[in-house]
Amino acid sequence: MSSLPVEIESSQLIKVEIMGKVYEVPTGLTMLQAMWYTGYELLRGAGCLGGICGACSTTYRTKGDIKIKTCLACQTEVEDGMSFSLVYTYYPNRKIPYDFDAVEDPKQDLFRFYPEASLCRNCDACTEACPKGIDVRTGVWEAALGKFKDCSEKFLPCVMCSLCVPVCIADIAPNQIGLYVRRSQGIFFNERPPQLLTRIEEIKEGKFESEWESLLAPVQDV
Amino acid sequence: MDKIEESKKRVQALRASRKDIKWPLLSEEEKHHLVHKYHPDYKKEAYGKIRIGPNQGEETVREVVKLLEGESCISSESISLTPQRQVDVLIIGGGGAGATAALSVKESGATVLVATKLRLGDSNTVMAEGGMQVAVSPEDSPIQHFMDSLRGGHMENDRTLLKTLVESGPSIAKWLLDIGVLFDREEDGNLSLRAGGGSSQARLLRCKDYTGLELMRVLKDAVLDEDIEILEFSPVVELLTDGEGNCSGAILKNLDNNKYTVVQAKTVILSTGGMGRLHIQGFPTSNHYGATADGLPLAYRAGAALTLQDTFQYHPTGAVYPEAMSGILVTEAIRSVGAQLVNGNGERFINEMETRDAVASAVIRECQEGRGVETPSGRRGVWLDMPLVDVLNGEGILKDRFPNMDRQYSRYKIDISKDPVLVYPTLHYQNGGIKINADGESTLKGLFVAGEASGGIHGRNRLMGNSLLDIIVYGKRAGRAASLRASETKFRELTLRHLEEYQSAQKEAGVVPQLVSPILFPDYVNKD
Numbered sequence: 191m192s193s194l195p196v197e198i199e200s201s202q203l204i205k206v207e208i209m210g211k212v213y214e215v216p217t218g219l220t221m222l223q224a225m226w227y228t229g230y231e232l233l234r235g236a237g238c239l240g241g242i243c244g245a246c247s248t249t250y251r252t253k254g255d256i257k258i259k260t261c262l263a264c265q266t267e268v269e270d271g272m273s274f275s276l277v278y279t280y281y282p283n284r285k286i287p288y289d290f291d292a293v294e295d296p297k298q299d300l301f302r303f304y305p306e307a308s309l310c311r312n313c314d315a316c317t318e319a320c321p322k323g324i325d326v327r328t329g330v331w332e333a334a335l336g337k338f339k340d341c342s343e344k345f346l347p348c349v350m351c352s353l354c355v356p357v358c359i360a361d362i363a364p365n366q367i368g369l370y371v372r373r374s375q376g377i378f379f380n381e382r383p384p385q386l387l388t389r390i391e392e393i394k395e396g397k398f399e400s401e402w403e404s405l406l407a408p409v410q411d412v
Numbered sequence: 413m414d415k416i417e418e419s420k421k422r423v424q425a426l427r428a429s430r431k432d433i434k435w436p437l438l439s440e441e442e443k444h445h446l447v448h449k450y451h452p453d454y455k456k457e458a459y460g461k462i463r464i465g466p467n468q469g470e471e472t473v474r475e476v477v478k479l480l481e482g483e484s485c486i487s488s489e490s491i492s493l494t495p496q497r498q499v500d501v502l503i504i505g506g507g508g509a510g511a512t513a514a515l516s517v518k519e520s521g522a523t524v525l526v527a528t529k530l531r532l533g534d535s536n537t538v539m540a541e542g543g544m545q546v547a548v549s550p551e552d553s554p555i556q557h558f559m560d561s562l563r564g565g566h567m568e569n570d571r572t573l574l575k576t577l578v579e580s581g582p583s584i585a586k587w588l589l590d591i592g593v594l595f596d597r598e599e600d601g602n603l604s605l606r607a608g609g610g611s612s613q614a615r616l617l618r619c620k621d622y623t624g625l626e627l628m629r630v631l632k633d634a635v636l637d638e639d640i641e642i643l644e645f646s647p648v649v650e651l652l653t654d655g656e657g658n659c660s661g662a663i664l665k666n667l668d669n670n671k672y673t674v675v676q677a678k679t680v681i682l683s684t685g686g687m688g689r690l691h692i693q694g695f696p697t698s699n700h701y702g703a704t705a706d707g708l709p710l711a712y713r714a715g716a717a718l719t720l721q722d723t724f725q726y727h728p729t730g731a732v733y734p735e736a737m738s739g740i741l742v743t744e745a746i747r748s749v750g751a752q753l754v755n756g757n758g759e760r761f762i763n764e765m766e767t768r769d770a771v772a773s774a775v776i777r778e779c780q781e782g783r784g785v786e787t788p789s790g791r792r793g794v795w796l797d798m799p800l801v802d803v804l805n806g807e808g809i810l811k812d813r814f815p816n817m818d819r820q821y822s823r824y825k826i827d828i829s830k831d832p833v834l835v836y837p838t839l840h841y842q843n844g845g846i847k848i849n850a851d852g853e854s855t856l857k858g859l860f861v862a863g864e865a866s867g868g869i870h871g872r873n874r875l876m877g878n879s880l881l882d883i884i885v886y887g888k889r890a891g892r893a894a895s896l897r898a899s900e901t902k903f904r905e906l907t908l909r910h911l912e913e914y915q916s917a918q919k920e921a922g923v924v925p926q927l928v929s930p931i932l933f934p935d936y937v938n939k940d
Contacts, residue, residue, distance in 0.1 A: 193935050193936055193938070193939065194936055194938060195691070195696065195697075195739070195936055196736060196738055196789075197789035197790065197791070199788055199789045218734075218735060218736060219736065220736050223736065226936040228938070229938060230937070231937055233645065233667050233668075234645065234667075236701040237531070237534045237538075237700055237701055237702075238538055238539050238700040238701070239700065240539055240698070240700075240740050240741070240820075241820065242538055242539055242624075242625050242816070243533070243534055243538050243539075243700065245530070245701075265823060266823075280531070280644075285633070287636060287637045287638075288637060290591075322819070323819070342594060346594075346619065346620065346626070346815075347625075347815060347816065347819075348629075349625065350629060369629060369630075372592065372594055372630075373591070373630060373633065374592070375592075375594060376589060376591075376594045376630075377589075377590065377591070377592045380594070381601050382586065382589060383548070383589075383597070383601055383602045383603045384600075384601060385548050385549060385550065385602045385603070386548045386582055386585055386589075386602070387586070388550075389582045390582045390586060393579060393582060393583075398554055398555055398579075401553075401555050402555065402575065405555065405558075405559075
């Protein structure tokens with residue numbers, strides 16, 4: 191009796207190498223599902239199982255291809271002759287703590303926190319490594335050139351899986367830069383929404399108090 | 413497969429004829445009948461009695477009964493309760509509620525330790541797509557937000573908790589903007605709002621369909637900016653009490669070396685999240701890997717009461733095809749911009765903006781009565797006609813607003829702007845949970861609860877977008893209240909007396925524990 195979270199649809203078995211061991215698994219499974227199928231108990235390396243948390247960063251090769259590729263294991267179906275390793279079950283991040291209250295010029299301060307941000311050598315390996323299809327390299331340049339709005343938009347789908355980090359020959363951590371830029375964009379370059387501020391004032395001034403009273407009084411008697 | 417293709421063609425052929433039809437909303441009575449007949453919450457045979465503890469005699473689903481009646485992996489003989497760590501506030505769980513609570517405790521000046529089973533941020537929060545409800549438009553008010561939520565919750569919401577939720581919404585949204593959350597905006601600088609099911613006004617704040625990811629990413633980064641200690645891969649396996657009705661600490665387990673750490677804390681905040689990975693009634697789930705309701709058995713056997721523990725949310729539109737995607741959510745927001753639900757014959761059968769319990773019930777009805785579509789693996793579902801979004805709003809809108817959905821399906825070469833997709837309800841949310849007051853405190857003194865693990869705010873059915881609001885509002889409140897209490901309290905004795913009492917209650921009631929709880933992980937390993 192399989193306790194896999196999916197039904198096995200296919201009786202066709204394929205050969206897959208998981209972290210150095212070859213197994214036969216049915217087609218149609220994702221890499222993580224194939225790991226459960228072959229008996230792995232996953233404590234690390236599994237997260238949302240929906241491609242949005244970056245817990246299952248994986249390196250793999252496919253049959254006949256010299257290229258080493260990266261992906262999220264919950265999002266990638268196994269294929270015959272594939273070889274994969276769930277390698278980044280915890281990436282040693284270099285997150286610089288910043289106090290936004292002390293930041294005066296966020297575009298300049300980017301280089302204070304991440305001085306390597308301007309050192310991109312255009313190899314584009316980060317973009318190739320990204321499992322979310324982000325144009326990472328352009329994003330890093332936009333950050334360095336102070337185009338925070340464009341950079342912010344690019345990094346919206348970033349799941350912080352860190353696959354872009356180890357491939358960078360200039361030791362840039364693009365995901366950390368993207369996040370710093372997004373937060374700066376929100377804090378410094380966005381007006382607070384007028385309707386929201388009005389509503390906060392209205393609540394503070396008690397505009398809804400009489401309505402609340404008439405609404406809640408009879409109910410509380412029940 | 414041919415049958416699926418045939419059915420799909422019918423959906424496409426009939427699209428033009430149904431696109432402008434406004435489907436009537438159900439009357440209260442019709443909705444009542446529909447939900448009682450088809451919703452899994454009313455399936456009697458799936459339920460059992462809780463035989464011991466504060467909610468003795470009440471019911472919940474058998475999977476949760478088993479957890480509550482389970483045994484601890486800890487016994488008094490096997491462990492020394494000399495504390496290895498002391499901290500003012502211990503936070504258990506590192507999702508949206510836990511991260512917010514940590515920031516709130518830190519701000520108050522108390523010492524804080526966050527222990528979490530996976531990594532900080534691994535949670536259902538990160539997966540939330542639709543948005544966060546806040547009444548900001550001039551046409552809207554906290555009162556309307558309250559009334560919509562109350563109606564959605566079948567009038568069983570805790571009114572004090574709900575009032576606090578909706579009134580805090582605007583200032584919470586401002587706080588999120590202040591720490592760098594980028595909500596979508598209109599050209600005039602106001603927040604862009606979208607409607608959700610069961611809501612009389614458009615009040616969903618969002619970041620395209622990445623709202624939860626954006627919130628969690630910023631909250632986590634904000635926590636890492638502070639000097640806050642975080643222990644990852646370290647779930648709590650038992651709470652500690654002083655034997656006099658106060659929570660006094662907890663036992664953590666390091667998943668890498670299986671060693672226990674005894675933590676003495678003046679107050680404890682439980683933010684362990686939901687239960688989708690219990691696969692209640694055999695449903696697939698939209699939840700993350702760690703959603704195994706750990707907080708429920710921990711709090712319950714330490715003496716905290718539950719409320720509305722018998723009600724769960726089955727999100728109407730979980731993917732059923734391709735099989736590898738089963739359970740994954742197709743956000744409700746897609747229906748709010750015009751996607752229609754259509755059965756195998758190509759016919760609509762419900763107003764798509766009814767509350768989730770009603771829509772889910774209607775989908776189940778269609779499938780039970782033979783109007784669904786069977787997938788190759790034997791699942792059943794109905795169509796969600798997403799291409800309609802572009803027909804109604806303009807070409808390209810669907811993929812522009814829902815890039816995540818587009819990505820999910822394009823992996824399987826399904827173009828959501830051209831083809832409808834098959835969906836069926838997926839286990840999504842625990843409507844009830846551990847009973848709390850407006851400070852987030854449970855009935856066990858010193859134990860605070862925030863987020864999905866708590867119950868009462870949402871009644872018997874949560875509205876879309878109220879959960880992201882809940883975790884931030886109550887994460888903050890629990891953090892503040894737990895810090896204040898800690899400042900007035902001394903460390904208390906660490907005992908397992910609650911466990912001994914629970915064990916004798918088990919014996920007396922003839923309860924034989926069937927598992928060790930919390931279970932921490934779902935068992936997906938193939939036994940063949």
